[in-house]
Amino acid sequence: IESRNDKALHLLLDDFHYADIAEILDELNLDKAVYIIKLLDSDTTSDILTELDEDIREKVLKRLSAKEIAEEIEELDTDDAADIIAELPESRQEEVISKIEDQDHKAEIKELLAYDEDTAGGLMAKELVKVYDTWTVAGCLRRIRGQAEEVTRVHSVYVVNKQDKLVGRLSLKDLIVAKNEQKIADIYISNVDSVNVNEDAEDVAKIMSKYDLEAIPVVDDNQTLLGRITIDDIVDVLKEEADKDYQLAAGITQDVDSDDSIIELTRARLPWLFLGLVGGIGAFLIMEGFHNVFEKYAVLFFFTPLIAAMAGNVGVQSSAIIVQGLANDDVKGSVNSRLIKEMLLAALNGFILALFLFFFVWITKGSPTTALAISASLVIVIIVAGLIGTFVPLFLNKQGIDPAIATGPFITTSNDIFGILIYFWIAKMILGI
Amino acid sequence: IESRNDKALHLLLDDFHYADIAEILDELNLDKAVYIIKLLDSDTTSDILTELDEDIREKVLKRLSAKEIAEEIEELDTDDAADIIAELPESRQEEVISKIEDQDHKAEIKELLAYDEDTAGGLMAKELVKVYDTWTVAGCLRRIRGQAEEVTRVHSVYVVNKQDKLVGRLSLKDLIVAKNEQKIADIYISNVDSVNVNEDAEDVAKIMSKYDLEAIPVVDDNQTLLGRITIDDIVDVLKEEADKDYQLAAGITQDVDSDDSIIELTRARLPWLFLGLVGGIGAFLIMEGFHNVFEKYAVLFFFTPLIAAMAGNVGVQSSAIIVQGLANDDVKGSVNSRLIKEMLLAALNGFILALFLFFFVWITKGSPTTALAISASLVIVIIVAGLIGTFVPLFLNKQGIDPAIATGPFITTSNDIFGILIYFWIAKMILGI
Known part of the structure; x- marks a missing residue:
């Protein structure tokens, strides 16, 4: 394909969707990718750029001149345009913006760049269809024909008053169904959801998915209409959020994927492993502290991996349920009632598991006292692990810290240490050492 | 509020969005919830029903007569109607369907009930706006006015030929911009994405989010237009999928949330804990097998929790990255190259961690040989754990099994056992016991 046969390549790629071309380019080497991007029209390539893998986009943009980037940007909606410019190094941002010819587009992109990317302002696009309530x-319809050319998809028509304040909305359907001479003021729906430009992106996602909205207008503190957010951006926010929580639960800090370099993956994974190492050393110190139990009850030491594993598993289960509940806003009731419930749950699970372990140790070791000591401590360890797993994310959430960091390695490591400590302590008491 | 003051209650609730009322009802006791549902109009309550928590909806529906449910169903779009009927016990389904008065609606709901809920057919709604390519x-526009009354949101107008086969689409925007006398055949966009009715729901979600679609038409094997799927249903699919993977990674089998009963939570959590218990017993048996190492090198036993924790953490990290990559369709290249990469990554991480551990043991225990034995086995354990974590999900995925079950307790438990076995085995070799 790469024999520089431009025409054949053109014909071939014209039939593809830009998202598919982006996927192909992700696979090609950089030279070929840049070659193809320069070959195709900027109205296709601009869309391809938005779909490219972030790392590859960065490399491709480095190979394009500021002028070329500006041309791509001109074809994009303001939200995508601002996102791409925001990824460029500071020094190039200015240069690219100065090369944008359309003055309105330039001003709008500049406005969007000023918002934090995790807020409604960072998600919104300036493209929208807006009508004044005094129109017929x-x-x-005449004016919409004009405005709509610029807007890829018309979700809702927003109705504003003379001061550009949002007062309501209209669907295209309503417009089509209405009679030509009716006034907008008589037919618009005044009950319109909107979000403030400084609202957190995750909260916008929650609002839109709760109310099944496909677009939501964004306003400033004075209700002035600034832009709109569409559901496809929200799908991305939800996905990123879910991916981030999943990775945190697995002990991966940064947003990485399996194709990232070994160095990037190490940077994302090593800190959590190091935490595990420190936890393991803690467990070692505890066990050394109990080394005098060793001569008589060596069997206790053989069960430490079991105790640590159970403490870890229970902790991860209870923290995951809480983290997910917090994300879906359905953790209700007081912290105390949560803790009591988790305690009962852990006690029930712990009792069933301990019963099994009791008979196993009794039969294999022939000592009911040892069996009792090990299984009784298992119950307590499981209860404590469940309480820690429930309490820590609730506590972090109250402090305004993302509770997702409390899942995974963090909870398993701390539960390993607590579990082993409690285990030896209780076993020692029961065995009377 | 509950002094049966109907008028005041009506006034109060009329201002609320149905999703908010549903949230309030989730909190109330059943009697009060049923009372409010009977009080309000069926066009609001039907929407409330779709937003209620599944458990509560089941209870509320039990308290309504078949006739009352049928009235609610009449107000709903076909996809939501079919979903609610599908939740009823078999015997009541027939009864409710027979009470639906609108014959078209009834036939459409029956058709939808026939599809598997995890396919495109299970997600689609029959409500859509369809035009023939021969129209002007x-x-x-005249006919759309009629059809559109039934359709809550018009995303696209689908264009079909005389045989009802999908040939293209039109946006309302295109229609508004076009001249009245133009033929549909001249203005429609023939490049239309569609999915087969038997396509997997997750794949539909991938297609829609990849191409940023807000609605997609559903066709049968003959390209006949059957229905359409909208993005809000896809948002739900994506969320459920993410929640399921997250719970599996934490060792929670069924879809539960923190408000479920202790019995339900136990059923979802206990099997995984039991797996951990069996794994712990496995570790116990291995350690007992090495008990003759005990007298001389008791210190080895104190490090088993560390080894187990590291093996578990590395396994979870590498399996999570693979599972997420598979879900996002960006795991490319051969299994072998994946495994080599993970091996290098694990070797690098393992070496850094082992170096730290080596000096710690050397300094505290004064024996470089013991330190070497422990830290060298740590490197091997980490490499093996990484390989298992990478290989198992890839293998399951090849076998058509959901790779997400390979994360969490499954991988930690098996890595605990392998890790401890390898650890003692290598340490024994190095120490020459």
Whole structure:
């Protein structure tokens, strides 16, 4: 394919969707990818750019001149345009913006760049269809024809008053169904959901998915209409959020994927492993402290991996349920009632598991006292692990810290240490050493 | 509020969005919830029903007569209606369907009930706006006015030929911009994405989010237009999928949330804990097998929790990255190259951690040989754990099994056992016992 046969390549790629071309380019080497991007029209390549893998996009953009980037940017909606410019190094941002010819587009992109990317302002696009409440349906349709050319997809028509304040919305359907001479003021729906420009992106996602909205207008503190957020951006926010929580639960800090370099993966994984190492050393110190139990009850030491594993598993289960509940906003009731419930649950699970372990140790070791000591401590260890797993994420959430960091290695490591300590302590008491 | 003051209650609730009322009802006791549902109009309550928590909806529906449920169902779009009926016990399904008065609606719901809920057919709604390619723009607008009354949100107008086969689409925007006398055949966009009715729901979600679609038409094997799927249903699919993977990674089998009963939570959690218990017993048996190492090198036993924790953490990290990569379709290249990469990564991480551990043991125990034995086995354990964590999900995925079950307790338990076995084995070799 790469014999520089431009025409054949053109014909071939014209049939592809830009998202598919982006996927192909992700696989090609950089030279070939840049070659293809320069070959195709900027209205296709601009869309391809938005779909490219972030790392590859960065490399491709480095190979394009500021002028070329500006041309791509001109084809994009303001939200995508601002996202791409925001990824460039500071020094190039200015240069690219200065090369954008369309003055309105330039001003809008500059405005969007000023918002934090994790807020409604960072998600919104300036492209929207807006009508004044004093217009008639016929006049409205005429103007919409003009505005709509710029807007890829019209979700809702937003109705504003003379001061550009959002007062309501209209669907295209309503407009089509209405009579030509009716006034907008008579037909618009005044009950319109909107979000403030400084609202957190995750909260916007929650609102839109709760109310099944496909687009939501963004306003400032004075209700002035600034832009709109569409559901496809929200799908991305939800996905990123879910991926982040999943990775945190697995002990992976940064947003990495399996194709990232070994160095990047190490940077994301090593800190959590190091935490595990420190925890393991803690467990070692505890066990050494109990080394005088050793001569008589060596069997206790053979069960430490079991105790540590159970403490870890229970902790991860209970923290995961809480973290997920917090993310879906369905953790209700007081912290105390949560802890009591988890305690009962852990006690029930612990009792069933301990019963099994009791008979196993009794039969294999022939000593009911040892069996009792080990299985009784297992119950307590499981209860404590469940309480820690429930309490820590609730506590972090109250402190305004993302509770997702409390899942995974963090909870398993701390539960390993607590579990082993409690285990030896209780076993020692029961065995009367 | 509950002094049966119907009018005041009506006034109060009329201002709320149905999703908010559903949230309030989730909190109330059953009597009060049923009372409010009977009080309000069925066009609000039907929407409330779709938003209620599944357990509560089941209870509320039990308290309504078949006739009352049928009235709610009449107000709903076909996809939501079919979902609610599917939740009823078999015997009641028939009864409720027979009470639906609108014959078209009834036939459509029956058709939807026939599809598997995890396919495109299970997600789609019958409500859509469809035009024939022979119509003119003016005639089309007239008919759309009729059809659109039934459809809550018009995303796209689908264009079919005389045999009802999907040939293209039109946006309302295109229609508004077009001239009245133009033929649909001249203005429609023939490049239309569609999915087969038997396509897997997750794949539909991938297609829609990849191409940023807000609705997609569903066709049968003959390209006949059957229905459409909208992005809000996809948001739900993506969320459920993410929740399921997250819970599996934490060792929670069924879809539970923190408000479920202790029995339900136990059923979801206990099997995984039991797996951990069996793994712990396995570790016990291995350690007992090495008990003759005990007298001389008791210190080895004190490090088993560390070894087990590291093996578990590394395994979870590498399996999580693979599972997430598989879910996002970006695991490329051969299994072998994946395994080599993971081996290098694990070797690098393992070496850094082992170096630290080596000096710790050397300094505290004064024996470089013991330190070497422990830290060298740590490197091997980490490499093996990484390979298992990478290989198992890839293998399961090849076998058509959901790789997400290979994360969490499954991988930690098996890595605990392998890790401890390898650890003692290598330490024994190095120490020459």
